[in-house]
Amino acid sequence: MTAGLRLVLDKVGHAYDDMTVLDDISLTAEPGRVTVLVGPSGCGKSTLLGIMGGMLAPTTGTVCCQGEVAPDCLNPLTYVFQDFALLPWRSVAGNVALVLEGRLSRAERADRVREVLALTGLTAFADAWPRQLSGGMRQRVGIARALAVRPACLLMDEPLSALDAQTRALLLDDFAALIERSGTTTVYVTHNLAEAVRLGHRIVVLSRRPGRIREIVSIDRPLSDRRAGDADLAAMEAALWDMIRDDAAAAERDGPVSGHVSA
Template identity: 75%
Template structure:
C-alpha cells in the first residue's frame, strides 16, 4: 500500500502550523521568525549548521520547550486509538535501562490500556520493527541501531498522528544509518504520519523529506524551503536529482557551517 501522502485517507492526519516562532537562551537569540507548515502525512526535513536551533525548534513543536515568541498549532482529526498525537523520537533513544525492550515500548501505553491490550500492541510494533526476537533483552545488550528501533517501536505503539524525530540516526554508524533510514522512511510513508525530521546529514534530508527547510546560522531563520515532489519510498541514495539537491543545500549552508564550527559552544541545543 504505497500511496503518496497527499492522497492518504482524506481528512485524517495532523497539520502542523508554526507562526512567528522565536526563541532565546538569555541574551542569545537562537530562533527568529520561523513560519512553517507541514501538511497531513507530509515529511518535513529540517537541516542547518550546528547550533542553528534545529533541536530547539523541534522541542518547541513537541511542547517540550516554551517558545519566547510565536505559536505552534496542530490541527486535524486523529484516529480513536491514538494515545499521543504528537510523539517524539530522541537522538539518544531515551530508553529506560531498567526495562526490557518490551516494557520500554509498553511504557506510554500503561496509563491507557489493559495488560492484554498493551501486549497485543507491543507485539505488533515489535514485529513491525523486527524486534520480536529481542523483546526480553535489556537496552544495554543492544547495538545503537537496535536501540533506535526500540525508540521507533515505542513511538509507533501510541499510533501517533505526528512524529518529531530529533536526529534519530546521528548516534549510529554510517552503515546502520543507511539501513535504518530506508526502513524508517518506509514505515512513516506507509503509515502516512505527519513527520518533522531534524538532521544535519543532508543525504538523509533529501532522502526522507517532501519538504526540506534549510535554517541559517544563529539566529536560525528559514533560509530556503525546497520541495521534493516524488514519493519517499521509491527514492534511491544515488538518484542524480537528489544528489543535485544535496549539493544545492550544501552550497547554502557551507559558509554558515564553517563559521559555526569555529564558534564557542555556549548554547544548550
C-alpha cells in the same frame, strides 16, 4: 489516517537568556508529509523541534495543531530521540509498554507491543535489556515505542546521528518505509543532507544562529521511489550543501551551542 494533523508555526522565536537562537520562524508541517529541518550546528533546529512538540515554551510566537486525530491515538505529538531515551531497567518490550500502561488493557497492550516489535524487526529481542542491544537496535526500540502510541505527528530529533554510517544507511531505508506506511505528519531534524533528501518532502534550510528560514525546498517523489544514490537527490544534496556551507563554516568558528529538547 484520512485527514491527518497539520502543525502551524507562526513567527516563532526563542532565546536562551540573552542569546537569540531562533527568530521569526513561520512554517507549516503538512499532514502526512515529511518536513526536514536542516542547518548548521547551533542553528536552533533541535530547539525548534522541542517547541513544536510542547517540550519548550517559545519566547515569541505560537505553534498550533490543526486537524483530526485517529481515535486510537494515545499521544498525538510523539518524539524519537537522538540518544534513544530508553529506560535501562526495562526490557525492550517493557520500554514500549511504558507508554501504553494505564491507557490500554493488559491484553491490548501485549498485542500492541507485539505488533510494533514485529514492525521494527525486534520480535526476537522482546526480553533483552537495552544494554545488550547495538545502537541501531536501540533506536529501533525508540521507533517501536513511538509507533506504539499511534502518533498523529512524529518529531524525530537527529535519530540517526548517534549511529555509525552503515547502521545509519540501513535504518534510513527502514524509516522511509515506516513513515510512508504509517502516513503520519513527520518533522525530522538532521544535519545530514543525504538523510534530508532521502526522507524529506519539504526541506527547510535554517541559517546559522539566530536561526531563520533561509529556503524551503520541495521534493515530490514518493519516498518508496527514492534510492540512496539517485542522481536528482545527489544534485539536490549538493545544492543544499552550497546553501549552508558558508554558514556551517562560520558556525564552526563560533563554536557549538547546546540547544536540545533535553537541555
